[in-house]
Amino acid sequence: MSDQTQSGTPSTPTTVTVGQYLATRLVQLGADHVFGLPGDFNLALLDQMVTVDGFHWVGSTNELNAAYAADGYARIRRGIGALVTTFGVGELSAINGVAGSFSEDVPVVQITGMPSTSARANGLHLHHTLVDGDYDHFFRAYREVTASATIVRLQTATRDIDAALMTAISESKPVYLGIPADVAIAPVHAANLRTPLVAASSDRGELERFTEALAAVVAQHERVTMLVGPQVHRKSLEPVVRQIADHDGVYLASQNMAKAILDESHPASLGTYMGAFTRVDAARDAVDSAPVLVLAGTVMSDFLTGFFTQKFDEDAAVELGLTTARIADTTFYGVRLEDSLRALHAVLGRTGRASVTPVGHPDVAVAATPEPGVALDHAYFWAAIQGWLRPGTTVIADAGTSFYGALDLVLPDESDLLGQPVWSAIGYTIPATLGASIASPQKRSVLFVGDGAAQLTIQELATVLHRGHTPVIFLLNNDGYTVERKIQSPHAVYQDITPWDWTLVPAAFGARDLVVTASARTQEELVEALAVAHASENKAVLIEVVLPELDSPRLLTVLTDAIAAAAAHASAGA
Template sequence: MLVAHTVRSCCTGSMTQDLEAPASQARPAAQPRITVGAYLATRLVQLGAPHLFGLPGDFNLSLLDEMLAIDGVEWVGCTNELNAAYAADGYARIRRGIGAVVTTFGVGELSAINGVAGSFAEDVPVVQITGMPSTAAQSAGALLHHTLADGAFDHFVRAYEQVTAASVVVRTATAPADIDRILLTALNESKPVYLGIPADVAVSLVSAANLRSPLEPFGSNARQLQRFTEALRQAVFTAPSAAVLVGPRVHRRQLEPVIRSLAEAPGVYIATQSGSKAILDESHPASVGTYLGAHTRTEAARRAIDEAPLLILAGTIMSDLLTGFFTHRFNPDDAVELAVTWARVGETTFFGIQLEDSLRVLNDVLQDARLDPLASIDPGRPLVAPGGAGTTPLDHEAFWPAVQGFLSPNTVLVAEAGTAFFGAIDLTLPDNSDLLGQPVWSSIGYTLPATLGVCIAEPSKRAVLIIGDGSAQLTVQELATILHRGLTPVILLLNNGGYTIERAIQSPSAVYQDVTPWNYTALPAAFGAADRAVTLTVRTRDELAEALAMASSTTDKAVLIEVMLPALDSPRLLTALGEGLSSANAPVGAGATTLAPA
C-alpha cells in the first residue's frame, strides 16, 4: 500500500505519436511515479520508523521536503548530529526496528559518525541518510563548502564504510533498488547502513511499483535449517538439563516472546547478559538473573551457566564488560551458539540461518525434550535500603536500594556507561521493563539523547534515566528537545564532581578527572522550558526518598533530580570491576593480568 503522496505520472512518447496511434491499439497504463525522497520516506513508514532525527543543511533541504510530504512522517529536530544519531539508536532499540538519522554532507555526517559506530558495535539497525551535493557538482569536482576543497566527494562515504554493513550513493536510475537493498541489509543483519542522496536525485522521479510490497527480512536456508535442527536435537536429547545465556542481539531481533516460551520448558535455566537484562521478567522461576562471570550476584546463579551440562549462547557478545572481564568459566566453543545469521553445534557451523528461526527450532526441541526439572536458584535478593539516619549524606549504598524501591512495572531504565550502568545491573527490574545501555561501545553522553528516542518510540512506558554529571555535559543540549516536545522522563543526575569510573581505573586525583560545576537544576529554565520540568537537588536519604515519591506522582512533567554523591564512591560492580579495567589499561610488564576466561 502506498502512503499518501502527490504521485506524478509520466507517459512515454510525444503527443503527436499518441494522436497518430490507432484507436484500437491499447496502451499500457502509466506506472505511478514518486520522487526518490518520497520513496525512501514511504519505505521507512512501512517499516514502522516514521520519525526522522536530525538537522537541516543546504544539501538535504530538498530531500527533507520530499520526505516530509509523506503522511505519517514526523521530523524530530535535534541540537546536533551526534545527538540525533544517539536518539535514532535509542528509538530503534525500543521500537525493535529501524531508526533514521538525516544529516547534511560532510560536517553533519561526520558529527554523527560516532553514534553510528556505536550502533554498529551494538547491532542496532540505524539508517544514516546524508543529503549530498548534486551529481553535476560532484562530477565537476566543484570546490564546495562542507568539502575538503580537493574536488573529491567520496571521503565520507568511505569513512562510513568502516562502521556500516552497507553503503551506497544513490543514483536516479537505480534508486528504488539501491534503497531497498540497503534497508534490507539493516533488517537482516541488525546493523546500521548509509544512504547518500545527491540533491538532484532526491527530487528525481522513479517508479513506485516496488512500494506495493513492504520489505521483509530474508528467511533461512531450508536445507541448512534442517541440518541444524537434526544436530541440535541430538545435542539436547543427550543432555540432562540446559541453560540459555541470552545476549543483546535477541533484543534487537524482537525475540522476547520466544525467550518467554523457552523459560516454560522443563529443565531450562535462563540467564541474560547485562546488555539484555530483563529480556525475561526477572521474577520468572527459570530466570537466574544477569550473568557477569565472577561478578554474577550469587555463586549459584554463576554455576547455573558455568557448569551447565548443555549451554546455549543466544545472540551473545563475548566482550569484556559483558563477561565480567572474561571471568566466565565456560568454553564458548563447547556451547551451542545462535548468531544473527548463522548457528553452530559443536564444530559444525550452519550458515544462512536467521536467529529468529534458530531460536524457534531451539524452543521446539526443548519443549519436546522435557529435560529433568531443575532446582530453584536465587539469583540474588533485591537491594534492601540500609538503616541509618535519614539525614545521613547519600552514597551508592543508599542510592541504589532507593532506586530499586522507586521502579515500577512498564519502565525503560536508561543507564549511562560507567557508574550508572554498573549500579543498574544489580537492580531487579520490575516486570515488563527494559534496561537500555551501551556496554560494548560505552560512549559517554549516549543515554540522554537516547532517552529522547526512547520516549518517542514507546510513550506507554516511562523512561527513567540515570546519568553522571560528566556524561551529561557532553549531550545535555538534547534535554531542551525532550522538554519542548512535552516528554516526561525522570532523570537522576549523579553529581560526583567528575568521572568516577575513570577515577576507579587510574589517577583518581588527576586534574583531568574533574568537570566544571554547573547549576543543573537551572537547565530547564535556561532551555526556555522551566514550566515543563520539576527540579530538585538531594543530599540525604530522606531528601532522596521525598524526591522519588514526588517523581512517582508527577506524570505531566519531566523530573530532574540532582543527586549529590562522593567523588570516589561507586556501586558494588564498579568497585569489583575497577581492577579489571585498570589491568586492561596497564602497560605490558607493569603488573597487567592476562584477560582470559578464568
C-alpha cells in the same frame, strides 16, 4: 503523496520522488520518526520526505545527538531507526553515534543529503568539502562503520534504497545512503512500494539439518541453560525466549546488554551473567557448568563477560547467531536467529524434563529509614531506587557509574534496561531517552546519567521536554569522571569538570513549567524527591543526586579494581 481516484479514494501513484520513496519505505518498516538537522544539501530531500503520510520529523540539537536518538529509538522499537544529516559537517558529527550502532548491532539508517551529481562529478570547491575536489572522503569513512554504504544514483535509486534497507534489517547493522540534491527530487516508479520489505529467510535445508542435530544434543541431557545476548533484542525475539524459558528443565541467564529480557522473577531466570562478577554463585555455575549451553545472540566482549572470566567452553556450546547456527564444530550457514530459536522451542516441546529449581536472586538491599542529615552514598541511593522502581519501566543508564549501578538492580516485571556497554560513549543516554520515549510512549523512561556524561549532550533534554515527554532523570553529580578516577590518577586535573547548577538547566531551555526539579544530598532529601517523582506523572522530573567524588556502586568498584590491578600488573611486567 497519494493520488485520488474519481470516487475520492486514495490510489497508489505511478511515480514518486526518490525522497518520497525513501520516506515511504522507512514508514513501512516502522521508522516513522526520523531524527536530524536541516542543512542546505539536504533541504530538497527533506522537502520530499515530509510530504509522505505517516512520516514524522524530529529535529535534534546536533547530528551526534540525532544518531544517538535514532539508536535508542531502534533498540526500543526492536526495528530500525533513521537520521538525516547534511554533507560533510553534519555526517561527520553523527559518525560516532553510527559507529556505536555498528558496534552494538543496531540497525540505523544514516541518510546524508549531498551536493548535486554534477557538482560531485566536476569536483567543485564547495563549502562543507575539503576543497580538494574529492567528494568521497566521508563516504569512505562511513564504509568503515556501516554494513553498506551507497551513494544513490537516479538510474538505480529504488534498488539502491531497498538493498540498503534490506541489509540493515537482515544484518542488524547501520547503513549509509548518500543522496545528491538533484536525485532527491527526481521521479521514480512507485510500483515496488506495493510490497513491504521483509528480512531474508533461512536456508530450509540447513535449518532442517540444524534442527535434527539440535534434537540429538538436547535429548541427551536433563538440563539446558541459555545465555541470551543483545542480538535477541534486535530481532524482537523476546516472546520466543519467554516460551523457551517456560519449558521444564531450562535455565536462562542474560548478558548485561539484554538484562531483564526474561522477567527476573521468572523461576527459570538466572539473572545477569558476567563471568566472575556474576552476583549469585549458583547462577554462574549453572552457566559455566551447563551440560548443554545455548549461546543465543551473544556478544563476547570484555564488559559483557566480566573481562573474559567466563569458564564455559564457547567452542563446545550451541551458538545461535544472527545468520548462522553452530553445534560444537559444525556450522549451519544461512540459519537465522529467529528460526534457530523457534527450532529450540520446538525441540524442547518434544522432550520431557523435570522442572528446574529456582536459583534465586542476589540479596537485594532495601533502603533503611533515612537518617536525618546523613549524606547520600551509592549504597543507599541504589537501595532506595530498588524499592522505588515500578513495573513497565524503561530504565536507561549511561556508561560508567550509572550503568553498573543499574545492573545490580533486580528490575520489576515488563521493564527494559537500555545502555551502551560495548561502545560505552558517555553522553549517549540523554538523546537515547528522546528516541526511547518516542518509540515506547506507554512506558515511562527513567534515566541515570553522570554529570560528566550529561555535559556532552544535555542540549537534547530541551527536545525531550518540549515534545512533552515525562522521564524521571537522576543526574548523578560526583564532580567529575569517577570511573577514570577509580582506575588511575584520581586527583589529576583532567578528571575534573566545570560545576553546573543542574536544577536550573530546564529553565535555561525554556522548559521551567514542564519539569519538576529537586536536589538530594542527604538520605531524607532523596526519599522526599522519590515521592515527588511518583506524584508527578504528568511532568518530567530532574533530580540532582549529589554523591561523594570517589564513591561508586558495588559492581563498578569490583570492575575498576580489576582494571586497575591489570594495568598495574602490565606496568610491572613492562
